[in-house]
Amino acid sequence: MLAEMTERRRQLLKLLIQEYVATSAPVASEHLVRRHGLNVSSATIRNELASLEDLGLLTHLHTSAGRIPTDAGYRFFVENLMEQPVLPAHEERIIRHQFYQMQTTLDQWIHLAGSVMARRVQNVSVVLPPRTTQARLRNVHLISIHDLLMLVVMVLHDGMVRQQTMALETPHSQDELNRVAAATNEQVQDATVSQLRDRIEQLEPQVDGLVRPVLELACTTMRQYEEALNSEVRADGLLEMFNQPEFAQTERVKQMLALVQTGNVLTPLIPRVASSDGVQVIIGAEHQNPEMRDMSMVLARYGVDDEIVGVLGVVGPTRMPYARAIATVQAIAAVMSDLVGELHGEPRVERDGSDA
Incomplete structure (x- = not known):
């Protein structure tokens, strides 16, 4: 050809x-x-x-x-x-400023990543939170709500935070809860669910009685988190995509809504994208899912090497502004990788901000 x-x-x-x-x-x-x-x-x-x-x-x-x-x-x-898909330097600086002026919480970054991609490409954005092969518990914080109720805050290795309330049989002050949290964190050390269960069984009798139920709550929460990760695809920009003429028919809108809301629009492609470098572009009939044959996706992985990996990108009709979509996804994947890396102690990557 x-x-x-x-x-x-x-x-x-x-x-x-x-x-x-x-x-x-x-x-x-x-x-x-x-x-x-x-x-x-x-x-x-x-x-x-x-x-x-x-x-x-x-x-x-x-x-x-x-x-x-x-x-x-x-x-x-x-x-x-297609022209070289690179965002102008001033646009990339604006995007980075949006992220770095926010609080350092992964949930907020994920929401912002989806919002920026959807608005700039005028199509649906999808973001799969970064994850390890197994959830690992970094540390636990215990916060007194009142004498007989506390909030258990669990920080996972991938930066996600999970919270659960726990009833207390006897009153505990915040100082006492801080001591329990310290004793609990001695058992944590980036442990997986199976490792935590082993450590619960090996707890010495003299360890504070609250440590065991806190660790058991952490095990349950982490297991639920692992199960949810398989379908936890965040989507934004449905209004932008449904303004496209390709979605003038109600049935097509319903079909796309179902695909996005169930995560089926992205889930089959996660292994391929998560193991690939650069931006992946899937166009129309290249999709295995027949319901996606008139759609395109522009996807990229982000995270820390092969240890903690997420996937993000945009999905829309094959009539897509590919250069802008690819450049936007590249830029968001780069800034999200830097942010996730910083959460895990990696140095920030210095990027050239010139217009050259």
């Missing part, structure tokens, strides 16, 4: 895809000539578009209608014709 893609055909395919992404309307040869001041006749352009259709890169819905890209056309565009 590459040999048949002359410079003129490359230019026409690029212009047609850019026009179609911007307007959602099939593009006619006359429009390309008039809009871009091409120094050839409409008949010549029409013949070239027919050749691109023969190559499987374009199609048309009606005999007299203009043409639209196929999945193969979008793929050729992404791999061969």
Whole structure:
């Protein structure tokens, strides 16, 4: 195919895809000539578009209608014709400033990541929180609510925080709870659920009586967290995507809502993306899920090496602004990796903020 893609055909395919992404309307040869001041006749352009259709890169819905890209056309565009997908330096600085002015909580960063991607690409964003293969408990804090009730705050190794209230049989002051927390944390040391259970069984009789129930509560909470991680895909930007003309039909909206809300839009792709470097672009029929055959996804992993990995990206119609989507996902994945790394003691990566 590459040999048949002359410079003129490359230019026409690029212009047609850019026009179609911007307007959602099939593009006619006359429009390309008039809009871009091409120094050839409409008949010549029409013949070239027919050749691109023969190559499987374009199609048309009606005999007299203009043409639209196929999945193969979008793929050729992404791999061969698209401008370098990099955000301008000033836009990247704005994004980083948004994250670093927030409190250092992973939940807030995840929410902001989804919001920024959805607004900038005008499609749905998806974020899978970073996770290890097994949940590990970093430390526990105990906070007195009143004499017979305390709040157990569990900080996990991946930065997530879980809270549960626990009733007390006898009154405890905050100082007493601090001592219990210290004794509990001596048993924690980034332990997994199975390791915590072993340590509970090995507790010495003289250890404070509250340590055991706190550790048991932590085990239960961590197990629930591990189960929830398999489907805990955060989504934002549904309104932006449903404003697209591809979702004019109610049934298509319902179908997409179900895919996003159940996590099925992302879950099958998590292993592939989590084990790959760079941005992954899945277009139309490249999806294994038949319900996603008219959708595209731009995804990337983020986190700390292979230890703590999350996945984020955008999903929308195949008529997607791919360069902007890829650049945005790259930028958000980079800043989220830095932030997750800092949570786990990694030095901040210095990035060039110049416009060069």
